[in-house]
Amino acid sequence: MINFSADISSLILPDGRSVSEPIDSEDEIRRALERVSDAYGFRGFMVLAVPDVGCHSLAAQVLLTSWPLEFLRRYDSAGLFDGSPVIQRLRRSTIPFTYDAHLLARRRLDGKGDAAVGVFEQANMPRGVYLPVHDAAGNRAAIAFGGDRPTVSDDELQALNLWAGLLYSRLSELRTQRRRGPASLSRREIECLRWAAAGKTTVEMARILALSEYTVNHYLNRATRKLDSVNRVQTVAKAMRAGLIN
Missing domain, CATH: 1.10.10.10 (Winged helix-like DNA-binding domain superfamily/Winged helix DNA-binding domain)
Incomplete structure (x- = not known):
């Protein structure tokens, strides 16, 4: 079993800070993700369950987020979910990747590329990363960090992937404990x-x-x-x- 507290306390963020306090609630998970997001120059984070083919809404899959709620509303209102290259990639791959809304727009086959760019630009999140994660029960999800900073380096992507894995694992444990009571x-x-x-x-x-x-x-x-x-x-x-x- 991973000693979560030891692992998380040993990680240092780019601004020299760490997340050393015990993480015993979803609010503390949220604060930790916000700290990671800020330290790497992003505007926010989103934790979403990887949807099956029967899902047609991004908002329905979100577990935790600091992304603007207006972003989720605009995204779903524009019907961007089904044709999303990001969602398709998350369904078939567990490899972390960066995103650029302008580049992704060219890969859409539904003619909604401009609408997608507009939604991400309005939220000031045209670029970022998606980090596929999973828990001990095999549930699949992804943690996304978005903003307008330059594309992350390979070293940053590896570090963010480690943060994402540890924090999602803890989130899953907390939710399992809550269900058990x-x-x-x-x-x-x-x-x-x-x-x-x-x-x-x-x-x-x-x-x-x-x-x-x-x-x-x-x-x-x-x-x-x-x-x-x-x-x-x-x-x-x-x-x-x-x-x-x-």
């Missing part, structure tokens, strides 16, 4: 977490609960695995956010 923790696990949140040591918890230190550690370690945490502090924080303890 907090009910998987046992009564004893919750009790141990509640005392840990109160600042009690393992020895003190064992005395309070009339358990051995080994058993207390067992419950805490099991809760840590269930909540997909890296340490006891993060486990307590996640349990509090989920309303398991207060």
Whole structure:
């Protein structure tokens, strides 16, 4: 299993910053993507599920985005989805690639090239990148960064691809945990977490609960695995956010 926190904290953005804080919510995923977007000179990001052939709307596939909502409305109103070279490429390939709205317009076979250019230009996002990603369950998606900066270099594309893979993996984990809900923790696990949140040591918890230190550690370690945490502090924080303890 990837140690997500260690991996993300070791990455440095072009502006010298990092994303070192624990990422335990979709809002924190959004902030991390916004930080990456800003650091690389883009105007925004978009996370979209790779659509099947029965889908005809870009907005319906968007999972998270900072791109203007007006962009999505204009894009779908113009009927640009079905003839999009980008969507077609995402369906058949997992290789990251750059985009230029003017160049892509020439590859459209539906006569909507000028309309597509207009939509991207109005949003000030004529150029950018698409980074195909997937999760452990095989769900496919892509993270796009768009703006009006020059075309990214090969080194930048590789770095952005790593950021995209890590952040989408975390987003998928969070959504899976949310679907499962907090009910998987046992009564004893919750009790141990509640005392840990109160600042009690393992020895003190064992005395309070009339358990051995080994058993207390067992419950805490099991809760840590269930909540997909890296340490006891993060486990307590996640349990509090989920309303398991207060």
